[in-house]
Amino acid sequence: MKTFIKRNKKNILGIASILMVIFMVITFIKTPSPSNVYEDEPVEDKSTGLKADNEASKPKSSKEQSKDKAKDTQSKKDVPKDLPNVKTSDWQLDLVNAEHPIREECKTLTVMPNGFEIDKRIAQDYYALENEARKAGHQMVVVSSFRSVAQQEKVKQDDIAKYMAQGFSAKESKQKSDEYVTVPGTSEHHTGLALDVIDAPWSDGGNGLEEAFYNTPGGKWLDENVEKFGFVIRYPKHKEDITHINYEPWHIRYVGKENAKYMNDKDLTLEEYVEVLKEAKK
Numbered sequence: 001m002k003t004f005i006k007r008n009k010k011n012i013l014g015i016a017s018i019l020m021v022i023f024m025v026i027t028f029i030k031t032p033s034p035s036n037v038y039e040d041e042p043v044e045d046k047s048t049g050l051k052a053d054n055e056a057s058k059p060k061s062s063k064e065q066s067k068d069k070a071k072d073t074q075s076k077k078d079v080p081k082d083l084p085n086v087k088t089s090d091w092q093l094d095l096v097n098a099e100h101p102i103r104e105e106c107k108t109l110t111v112m113p114n115g116f117e118i119d120k121r122i123a124q125d126y127y128a129l130e131n132e133a134r135k136a137g138h139q140m141v142v143v144s145s146f147r148s149v150a151q152q153e154k155v156k157q158d159d160i161a162k163y164m165a166q167g168f169s170a171k172e173s174k175q176k177s178d179e180y181v182t183v184p185g186t187s188e189h190h191t192g193l194a195l196d197v198i199d200a201p202w203s204d205g206g207n208g209l210e211e212a213f214y215n216t217p218g219g220k221w222l223d224e225n226v227e228k229f230g231f232v233i234r235y236p237k238h239k240e241d242i243t244h245i246n247y248e249p250w251h252i253r254y255v256g257k258e259n260a261k262y263m264n265d266k267d268l269t270l271e272e273y274v275e276v277l278k279e280a281k282k
């Protein structure tokens with residue numbers, strides 16, 4: 001028996017390694033990918049419709065997969081010539097999401113005439129956006145802008161308490177809340193570079209942060225014009241599998257004019273753009 005084991009030690013080890021790999025692959029496949037959330041507070045009653053629109057779990061087409069492969073093999077010599085000469089460490093490109101919690105809350109806040117706070121470095125561009133919108137017949141309404149981690153913590157706790165009051169356990173309540181309310185520290189609103197904007201007719205009609213805003217004249221204007229002022233629609237509909245945030249036509253994010261133009265021209269989210277810059281060693 002001893003000789004048998006000795007002789008087959010290599011084989012046994014080999015089989016054990018194969019089994020281990022199979023086990024790991026199965027575990028990996030079985031791990032569910034995280035579902036998308038809304039960056040902003042949910043819209044009461046109407047949020048279920050939005051949730052139904054979530055296409056995040058859609059598998060990637062073979063074309064998309066080969067595109068990913070091509071991206072992986074991209075070397076420095078493939079750096080696009082027109083790539084802006086910027087760095088991922090630039091304040092305008094601060095990436096905050098579930099995988100990248102904020103390192104430092106915005107310290108350069110200013111209070112806007114409407115009482116909301118934003119990073120003072122983007123104030124002039126935002127005012128210019130509002131002026132241009134007004135000239136085009138759209139009265140913009142800010143619903144939310146800078147939110148501190150502490151404020152988000154309170155929003156989260158209140159939301160969890162709401163579910164617990166409905167009879168859910170603490171664990172269930174947290175799970176339900178996590179489907180909608182961003183985990184404190186991971187909201188882009190902590191940067192002071194993001195605003196939630198709708199327009200007066202939409203707001204006066206009793207509507208709020210709802211996907212259907214994109215189909216209103218004000219929503220369309222926002223979509224087509226924010227880039228000129230250095231903003232992007234941060235969570236586009238067709239990029240939900242990358243941002244892991246549902247489509248939010250109201251959430252605009254400052255990245256600077258040059259970056260906004262490049263991102264839109266190349267159809268890149270901030271996640272993708274930062275990746276392109278990293279590959280180019282920026």
Ligand SMILES: [Zn+2]
Nearest residue numbers: 039040196251
């Ligand atoms: Zn937002």
